[in-house]
Amino acid sequence: MEQTSPGWQDELYDLLRRRGVTQFAYVPDAGHRVLIDRALADPAAQAVALTTEEEGVALLAGADLGGARGVLLMQSSGVGNCINMLSLVKGGRFPFLTLVSMRGDFGEGNPWQYPMGQAVEPVLAAMGVICLRVERPEEATPTVGAALTMAFQAGSAIAVLLSQKLIGAKPF
Amino acid sequence: MATHEAQGMAQAAAPEFVLDRREAVPALIGRHEDFLIIAGLAGTARDIAFLTREGAHAFTMAGAMGGAAPMGLGLALARPDRRVLVITGDGELLMNVGALATIAVLDPPNLSLVCVDNGHYGETGYQKSHTSLGVDLAAMAQGAGIKRTRTIAQEAEIAAGARLIREGNGTAFVLLRVKPTEPPSYKRGLDPALERLRFRQALLGKA
Numbered sequence: 001m002e003q004t005s006p007g008w009q010d011e012l013y014d015l016l017r018r019r020g021v022t023q024f025a026y027v028p029d030a031g032h033r034v035l036i037d038r039a040l041a042d043p044a045a046q047a048v049a050l051t052t053e054e055e056g057v058a059l060l061a062g063a064d065l066g067g068a069r070g071v072l073l074m075q076s077s078g079v080g081n082c083i084n085m086l087s088l089v090k091g092g093r094f095p096f097l098t099l100v101s102m103r104g105d106f107g108e109g110n111p112w113q114y115p116m117g118q119a120v121e122p123v124l125a126a127m128g129v130i131c132l133r134v135e136r137p138e139e140a141t142p143t144v145g146a147a148l149t150m151a152f153q154a155g156s157a158i159a160v161l162l163s164q165k166l167i168g169a170k171p172f
Numbered sequence: 173m174a175t176h177e178a179q180g181m182a183q184a185a186a187p188e189f190v191l192d193r194r195e196a197v198p199a200l201i202g203r204h205e206d207f208l209i210i211a212g213l214a215g216t217a218r219d220i221a222f223l224t225r226e227g228a229h230a231f232t233m234a235g236a237m238g239g240a241a242p243m244g245l246g247l248a249l250a251r252p253d254r255r256v257l258v259i260t261g262d263g264e265l266l267m268n269v270g271a272l273a274t275i276a277v278l279d280p281p282n283l284s285l286v287c288v289d290n291g292h293y294g295e296t297g298y299q300k301s302h303t304s305l306g307v308d309l310a311a312m313a314q315g316a317g318i319k320r321t322r323t324i325a326q327e328a329e330i331a332a333g334a335r336l337i338r339e340g341n342g343t344a345f346v347l348l349r350v351k352p353t354e355p356p357s358y359k360r361g362l363d364p365a366l367e368r369l370r371f372r373q374a375l376l377g378k379a
Contacts, residue, residue, distance in 0.1 A: 023249060046249050049277065050242075051270030058239035062210065062246025065231060065368065066254075067376045070246065088236040088243075092364035 008140040009034035012099075015141055016071060019148045021097075022046060023063045023070030025056035031101025031167045032073040053078035057085040061094045069152055072098040076105070076117045079124060079159075086127040089157050096129065096157035097147055105164040120161065129157040135165045188325040193288055193350040198223055199330045200286065200337070200348060201257070205229060207284075208247060208375070212240035212260030214295035215355045216288050220259060222356035228374035234362045238268030241285060245275050248283035251375075255282050257337065262289040262303045269312060275343055276317030284337035284344040285313070292352040310347035318345045325349040 013035050016024075024039035025048040026032060039047035050056050056072035063070040074082075079100060089096045103110070104117020121131050130150065134143045140162070147158040197219045201207070204223055209230040211220035217232035224230045233240060244258030265272075265287050275283065291304035303309060314321045320342055324333040333346045361367070372378065 023246060046278075048245070048249070048274065051273050052268070054238065055242035055268065055271050055274055058236065058242040059246035061239075062243035062248075063250045064246075065243075065371050065375070066208075066247045066250025067372070068246070068250030085236050085239055088233075088239055088364065091235070092368045094368060 008137040010038070011141045012144050013038040015144055016148070017042070017045065019069070019145075019152070021069045021071050021148075023048060023060065023068055024073060025050055025059050025070060026073040027051075027053055027056075027075070027078055029073065029075045029101055031075065031162060032099065035073055035099070053081040054085040056098075057082050057096070058088060060096060061088050061092065064094050069095075070097075072096075074098060074100055076100055076102045076120045076161075077113065079120045080116045083123060083127060086129065086157070090128040093155060094157075095151045095155050097151040098129075098159045099144070099162060100159050101162045101167055102164050107164055120159075124159050127157075129159050131159050131161055133161045133163060135163045137166065140166070188323075188349045189291055189351050190325065191327065191348070191350045192353060193219060193290065193348075194353075194356055196324075196327075196330060196348055196350055197259070197286075197288060199327075200324065200333050200346065201259075202334050202338075206255060206338070207257040208251065208254050209257045209259065210240050210244040210247060212258075212264035213237055214264070215261050215290070216240075216259045216264070218355040218358055218360070219288065221360035222358040226360055228370045231367055231371050232360060233364070235364075237264055238271070240264060241268065241271040241275060244283060244285070245271070245278070245280065248280040249278070252280070252282055254375075255284070255338070255340065256280075257284050257286065259286045259288065261294075262287060262291065262301050262309060263293045265309060266302055266307070269309075272313050272316035272318060272345075276313075279318075279342045281340050281342050284346070285318075286333075286337065286346045286348055288348050288350055290350050290352040294352060294354070298352055308347075310345065313345040313347070318343055320344040321347075323347045323349065
């Protein structure tokens with residue numbers, strides 16, 4: 001399958017920065033390549049490479065204690081690594097924003113990706129994280145804009161799921 | 173360093189576990205108000221709740237095991253104007269030891285980590301942890317790339333550790349080896365949402 005134009009990803013980065021996000025925590029991922037590269041090149045932002053996604057959950061809670069805003073960029077498989085750490089977000093009522101690039105989703109060719117990919121929404125819902133799904137490029141910026149308001153104005157925990165319809169499936 | 177010299181000796185004898193945390197932790201930290209503090213669950217949370225009398229500059233955990241070090245990193249990056257201290261136990265740090273690598277590559281100068289290593293999971297009945305069985309968390313911190321790393325196992329070494337966590341030339345890591353004895357008895361609040369609001373109110377003037 002064709003990769004969709006990455007123009008919306010540059011728009012997302014500009015939107016996140018405009019809305020005060022400075023900490024970009026990530027585990028390297030092709031779906032988030034533009035956001036990660038932009039954060040690494042941005043002297044006013046902090047790109048934090050994680051060894052496992054749960055570090056990002058705690059990192060963003062620490063950022064909030066200090067008055068900063070962050071976003072966790074991860075793949076759907078990383079959601080499973082976050083579950084117990086989300087106790088901190090739910091119990092502490094920390095704002096939380098993550099962008100999840102989906103695998104095991106629309107057109108996935110690797111069977112290893114299905115168990116966690118299909119569990120993303122029920123697992124996040126069980127830990128009190130609201131999921132917003134993006135399937136078309138024109139939905140990306142308004143959805144992340146809504147997620148920023150929900151997280152940092154209302155203090156909610158929000159995951160924006162970037163579907164494989166949007167980012168393209170890997171044809172294994 | 174004393175610990176490294178002692179490593180050839182029988183682990184069972186554990187000659188390096190001699191300090192009492194109720195004296196060593198306050199002596200190492202000194203004026204606790206100089207730090208923003210994140211304390212990992214169980215023993216270190218009690219050490220800090222007691223030391224600070226649940227001060228608003230301390231966030232003490234009672235769950236989310238493995239979260240203290242990365243939480244301290246997020247706070248240190250958010251507040252380069254303040255000195256951040258993460259204090260956690262050997263069990264908590266072992267659960268997410270990769271956080272040492274995440275921290276080392278960024279090397280924030282305002283972040284210090286203290287691991288109070290009693291070689292045991294005190295909260296669950298003092299089962300031996302890996303550090304009683306040959307694992308050296310200071311060596312792991314050094315291997316992760318944290319350059320300012322030191323093991324403190326004797327009273328005479330505490331002053332050097334106290335200097336290291338206040339120096340600010342890069343991230344510091346102190347492994348404080350203590351006897352497997354109880355932290356101070358202190359009944360603290362366990363609501364993380366209240367702690368968050370209290371911490372932010374004091375630091376930022378807003379909830």
